[in-house]
Amino acid sequence: MIENDNKLTPIIELNGITKEYCAKATFFSKGYTSVMALDNINLAIQKGDIFGLVGQSGSGKTTLGRLLLKLESPTKGIMKFNGKSINDLKGKGLKTYRSKVQMIFQDPYQSLNPHLSIAETILEPLIVNKIGDHNSRKEKAIETLDTVGLTPGKEYYDRYPHQLSGGQRQRVAIARAIVLDPEFIVADEPTSMLDATIAIQLFKLLQQIKEKYNMTFFFITHNLAAAKYLCNKIAVIHNGIIVENGPSDQVIQHPEHPYTKQLIQAQPKLNF
């Protein structure tokens, strides 16, 4: 019964989301110029989905991710999380929302504070949300490190980011994102800075996490093949407009929009 309810209410629902960036009027020029980063986006993400958002640089895909985390606000439109509007969240409401929604950033060299140890990085979400006590937090952090494949977690606990490789750093970033047991995770190009042999291991890790904790992922990427591999649904975004949206197999095998077709055509192929 409850499961059915979840199927009906999408975990994330976007209605007519528009984001306009405008340069303010200056002394020399009156009026303003605006750039439409996102134009009337309508999306529904179901619980348990790995939803892929595919687009090239400047398509607005990162902006959409930042909107979902409330790092920015839409100019127009309504965003709903589990059926409730999150447009005007502030203070405590925002904090609660953010404990349920987390993010994995693109560059693992930039997303970890070089002055904090791995332990301090992973403990931070627990501390600021006042979850557990000193011992239970430590236990949870080590357990999470084990989950993301940094085993044994104890050994990595006291290290610093500069002692880790890019792939290991990204695993720490994933650990920080899942330590609060969020319902929804936005992953913004989590592997684009990493080598292919490492990227594929991270994809496998994300899949494991999704299955283990039944989290919902929003995977932002420029790589159509990666989206196809990881996601069950794909939306293609071009110049701030979603041009195609559907189950991955259908989008890849029967693309309808010319842009999607072009994108598929341009994929480098490895067959002779």
Add this chain to the structure above:
Amino acid sequence: MAKNHYLERFQKGWKIFILNPLGKTGIILLIIFMLMAISSFFIPLLDPMYDPMTGIDPLIKESMPPSFQHWLGTDNVGRDLFAQLMEGAKVAFIVGLASAFVSIVLGTIIGMISGYVGGITDRILMRAADIIMIMPSLVVLLILASLFGQFNIWIIVFIIAIMRWPAVSRVIRSQALSLKSRPFIEASKVAGASDIRIIFRHILPNVLPLAFLYMTFRVTSAILVEAALSFLGFGDPSQVSWGMMLQWVWKSGHMFQAPYWLLPPGICISLLTLSFYLLGRAMDEVLDPRLRKEEERK
């Protein structure tokens, strides 16, 4: 374990620092002046005659050149110049370090808040900084001194600090601005961290090295301002500072008759400011982003 991390970073920086000829010279000079400042506590204990302020050699009625009893000679009322010079080192350290410390603390906190919070807060704080920055600090001090009479040394320290934070806060603010958009700050925000936590936990450790660098330059300028103020006769009359010694040479008309009185404080002022300046330059090289990056990559 956090301590170890900072210790490790410090040791790494120290290695680059001490290999640097500028840093080495600066450190050696600084140690000499520190010994001088420390010795100022013991000299009056030898003989009350050597008290820099009140100790008068009863046998001497006028300024005397160096002798066995008075290594650097005496001033015109028979006070020992060597003792005064040592006392001056102590005062220079107090004025320099204290005012630099206060201005750095103020500048760093205001800079971080301004850069991180942005908006109207940023504008108000930075306009205030602009206003103070364009005021010529020495002139302001002179005007205040002539209005309120001679200041206590701690008030001078405080005024110098107030006049000197804006430049620091400008630099720290620009650092905070660039840090603010770094993903690890956003990650912390996403985790639910408060602004205060982000400022002190994430931004502060990243701007701290820069703050220390600026502190060395602030020390230099504070010592110079105090010396100038004292020389012009607006210093704390109850303290023997190098500037004050110069003021006494001038006032008693010994400017061109007593090089043994005029030169030591002048040279000391130059060398102490030089040593802090060299420290700053060497630190600059330690903190050079290119060197730092190489370090991080490894």
Add this chain to the structure above:
Amino acid sequence: MTLLKVENLSVGYKTKKGLLNAVNNISFTLEQGKSLGFVGESGCGKTTIGMTLMGLLPENANILQGDIYFNGSNLAHFNDEKWRNFRGKEISMIFQAAMNAMNPVIRVDEQVMEAIEVHNPDMPRNEIHTKVKKLFNMVEIPENRLKDYPHQYSGGMKQRAIIAMALACNPKLIIADEPTTALDAIVQDQILKEIKEIKKGLNTSIIFISHDIAVVADVCEDICVMYGGQIVEKGKREEVFKYPRHPYTKTLLASYLNLDSDKDIKVPEIQKPPNLITLTGGCNFSASCICKSKNCINHAPEWVNLSPTHQAFCCEETLGKDKND
């Protein structure tokens, strides 16, 4: 005709922790008009090879041993002045960061003209102009965009302009180091076509360096797969990518996702990145290899001929073991 012949080349970087052996005893040859691809992951030494061939190694890097014969002269013994005359004229390079490779305050056509003038100081002005027009025509930049500044160009156009600049002196060899990495898929596709056409049209040799096996496979006829400063497998692209034999090549290929990748593909994990400071003298991949022979750790494997053109730097045991899978 053999244009480039590299023999037993080793390049090292002096670092605080010791000598880092970025490129370790590699040999390869390149024929006029052919294309050779170097593929591998970050830190495998592929960029160092490009920099060595251009004489652009940073100050702390040195050629430790080996010879580089290009058209009869040995580049390994070139001094600065010889390099200055040589670079850009005989060998030129297309860099990864097209955005930074151009001076933002000089018009695009002037930058290309300058590249020609440096090596042809006596060429008349109008001849240079026609040459620039021809070059831009070749890379398909419309003539009315010649007088633009670099920031007015899109990423793809900048990369085209860089290619035009690289072609300015009719070099015999072009080294392309990740030329499309910063570009979108559709633009990348166009630039790769451009490079292939130029190669065909001008009979220029190309050394193509990339981490992306599909891109390398698209452009190059011959492939060298690199790992930890060593070439581990080389051969014709069909041989290397269709019948890979070295375990690293297999891992690399298995990790590559394309549109029909299977959800549950099995990819062996690379456990340990190679330590290039303390070399064991053996195979750098041995720490992550399926072959657990103690021999490989300390003794360099030998080149095993798999076909007249296909070779793998591996032990017979591992290659044999794999065959049975």
